[in-house]
Amino acid sequence: MNDPELLQLARFSTSCSVLGPGKRAVVWVQGCMRHCPGCVAPETWDPGGGTAFSIEYLAEKLTRNPEVEGLTFSGGEPFLQAAGLCALADACRKICPKFTFLAFTGFTLEELLAREKRDELALLARLDILIDGPYREMEHENLLWRGSRNQRVWFLTPRYEHDWKPRIHETGVRLELEADSETLHIMGIPPRDFREKMDEIAQKLHLTQQNG
Ligand code: SF4
Structure with missing residues (x-):
């Protein structure tokens, strides 16, 4: 993706309550x-x-809902499109000066700092919260906003620290459904093997329909 005016996304949502504090817009980077x-x-x-x-x-769409207090960058790997996400964050802040930003990443914070890439450091500077580290199946656990124990929540500004830092060890599955005309999307961090089980159910339903 070389055009600085564009972001390559898997999809976006204008309202989600399970991927960060409060109600948030989300972009899933491709x-x-x-x-x-x-x-x-x-x-x-x-x-x-x-x-x-x-x-x-995107900025116009993602800031339209007055109940939404910020934007979450999920993926995919958000830091592969760091320059575009900085531009998106700035465009959102221009419309909503109090908009907050959270990013998931497969890098650790230490790796991002050691890479010393200008766009990645600029994205870090815009974030209120970073959730770092790749998903590790062997360390699976349904923690607040995370799917495995190695993933850490960094409060990079004081914006959410007081209310949310004491809660980061909470466990439990938090999922939300969103439907468009063709697809049912599941938002949040699901339990282990969730996708395989859903595929099995979908296949059984399909077979039932064919035999019905
Ligand atoms: S879980 Fe791993 S492969 Fe999947 S988006 Fe995150 S870093 Fe990439």
């Missing part, structure tokens, strides 16, 4: 090089997949 076993979103891996959206269009 492209991830890690291919973690058990990843809940393998459709986001191919950097050539997804759809290109203009930053102006």
Whole structure:
């Protein structure tokens, strides 16, 4: 993705309550090089997949709901499109000066700092919360906003620290459904093997329909 005015996304949502504090808009960035076993979103891996959206269009859409207090960058690997996400964050803040930002990443915070890439550091500087580290199936646990024990929540500004830091060890599954005209989307961090089980159920329903 070389055009600084565009972001390549798997999809976006204008309202989600399970991927960060409060009600948030979410963009699922397209492209991830890690291919973690058990990843809940393998459709986001191919950097050539997804759809290109203009930053102006996204900023206007994602800030429209007055109940939404910020934007979550999920994926895929958000830091592969760090420059575009900085531009999106700035465009959102122009419309909603109090908008907050959270990013998931497969990098650790230490790795991002050591890479010393200008766009990645600029994205870090815009974040209120970073959730770092790849999903590790062997360390699976349903923690607040995370699917495995190695993933950490960094409060990079004081904005949410007081209310949410004491809660980061909470466990439990938090999922939300969103439907468009063709697809039912599941948002949040699901339990282990959730995708396989859903595929099995969908296959059984399909067979039942064919035999009915
Ligand atoms: S880093 Fe995240 S999106 Fe990428 S493969 Fe791992 S779990 Fe999936």
